Amino acid sequence: MGTLVDPAFVQAPEHRPKSTGTEEAVGIPLIDLSPLLHSPIPATGSAATPAISSLLAEVEAACRDWGFFQVINHGVPSELLDNLMAASKGFFALPAEEKRRVRKDEVNPLGYFDTEHTKNVRDWKEVFDFTVQEPPVIPALAEPRTAEFLTFKNRWPEYPPGFGEACDKYAKAVNELAFKLLELIALTLGLPAKRLNGFFKDQSSIIRLNRYPPCPSPHLALGVGRHKDGGALTILAQDDVGGLDVKRRSDGEWIRVKPIPNSYIINIGDTFQVWSNDKYESAEHRVSVNSERERLSIPFFFNPAQYVTVQPLVELIDEKNPVKYNAYKWGEFYKTRQNGNFKKLEVENIQIYHFKKAV
Ligand SMILES: O=C(O)CCC(=O)C(=O)O
Numbered sequence: 175m176g177t178l179v180d181p182a183f184v185q186a187p188e189h190r191p192k193s194t195g196t197e198e199a200v201g202i203p204l205i206d207l208s209p210l211l212h213s214p215i216p217a218t219g220s221a222a223t224p225a226i227s228s229l230l231a232e233v234e235a236a237c238r239d240w241g242f243f244q245v246i247n248h249g250v251p252s253e254l255l256d257n258l259m260a261a262s263k264g265f266f267a268l269p270a271e272e273k274r275r276v277r278k279d280e281v282n283p284l285g286y287f288d289t290e291h292t293k294n295v296r297d298w299k300e301v302f303d304f305t306v307q308e309p310p311v312i313p314a315l316a317e318p319r320t321a322e323f324l325t326f327k328n329r330w331p332e333y334p335p336g337f338g339e340a341c342d343k344y345a346k347a348v349n350e351l352a353f354k355l356l357e358l359i360a361l362t363l364g365l366p367a368k369r370l371n372g373f374f375k376d377q378s379s380i381i382r383l384n385r386y387p388p389c390p391s392p393h394l395a396l397g398v399g400r401h402k403d404g405g406a407l408t409i410l411a412q413d414d415v416g417g418l419d420v421k422r423r424s425d426g427e428w429i430r431v432k433p434i435p436n437s438y439i440i441n442i443g444d445t446f447q448v449w450s451n452d453k454y455e456s457a458e459h460r461v462s463v464n465s466e467r468e469r470l471s472i473p474f475f476f477n478p479a480q481y482v483t484v485q486p487l488v489e490l491i492d493e494k495n496p497v498k499y500n501a502y503k504w505g506e507f508y509k510t511r512q513n514g515n516f517k518k519l520e521v522e523n524i525q526i527y528h529f530k531k532a533v
């Protein structure tokens with residue numbers, strides 16, 4: 175069969191999606207967060223109501239067995255997502271030169287981008303990234319803080335009107351959900367609910383607007399190649415097209431995540447894998463594309479502050495569970511990962527197993 179796409183997009187044969195989407199009866203767990211609408215998150219697990227306790231048990235099992243789950247009754251008003259989806263459509267419909275006016279570069283990772291590579295193969299997509307919490311500009315620090323970390327500065331396009339406001343409102347609402355999930359997961363690890371909150375005081379979280387155009391060769395290319403997310407958690411909204419595939423741990427099969435209206439898909443990132451010393455592992459996932467319909471998705475990458483040192487939490491370490499990872503700075507990991515995403519490298523990009531201690 176002829177190749178209709180540029181060779182830069184073509185996956186190695188073993189990584190190409192099967193021609194039929196693998197829809198499975200037993201997919202990722204679906205968790206109803208409505209207990210949180212009625213009662214606050216307790217300070218510790220022992221103070222939990224029966225409804226919260228059973229919610230914690232579901233979250234724990236999902237984090238342990240899948241590293242992925244879907245949530246409903248999450249408290250994020252649906253019109254905020256509808257507005258952002260509309261703004262995203264409007265932005266991507268602009269002429270290429272207009273979009274490129276806000277393109278990202280090697281210094282500032284925010285803005286428009288259509289040449290991302292995952293594992294050195296180009297992704298069939300275009301994206302717009304913005305940060306949830308712009309760091310304050312401290313003039314005294316403006317000069318020296320160039321080398322170590324990336325500079326986050328939102329780049330708002332002029333069109334469509336209201337774009338920045340739709341982004342901002344959505345970010346605030348999903349940020350609240352992110353902290354709720356962070357606290358729930360801390361409780362499932364036997365920690366005080368707010369044990370991890372301090373790492374996010376100067377969070378470097380990013381929201382990404384993804385557009386996957388219809389692809390003439392969906393059996394050769396991927397919207398996003400197989401990967402794990404590097405941050406703490408990802409909170410993903412998708413439209414009704416479908417295409418996210420999660421690698422099931424029990425048998426290594428790729429499982430398509432069924433779009434559910436008004437739901438979010440949550441996944442554990444590498445940072446949680448390290449904090450939990452492998453109790454919760456980040457799961458591999460990818461995005462398949464199709465030849466008929468474009469797909470929009472919006473991940474919120476919940477990332478700690480760039481200066482945070484990521485290492486297994488002392489409370490979870492003992493003789494039976496010795497430390498499995500070397501410590502690293504989140505900002506350095508992120509920056510190295512970004513450099514690899516920006517262009518094709520001859521070597522493998524930075525991965526979490528590079529920090530695994532030799533046994
Ligand atoms: O579009 C999706 O469903 C997932 C995107 C994704 O995995 C990512 O951007 O890291």
Ligand SMILES: [Fe+2]
Pocket residue numbers: 401402403459
């Ligand atoms: Fe991802």
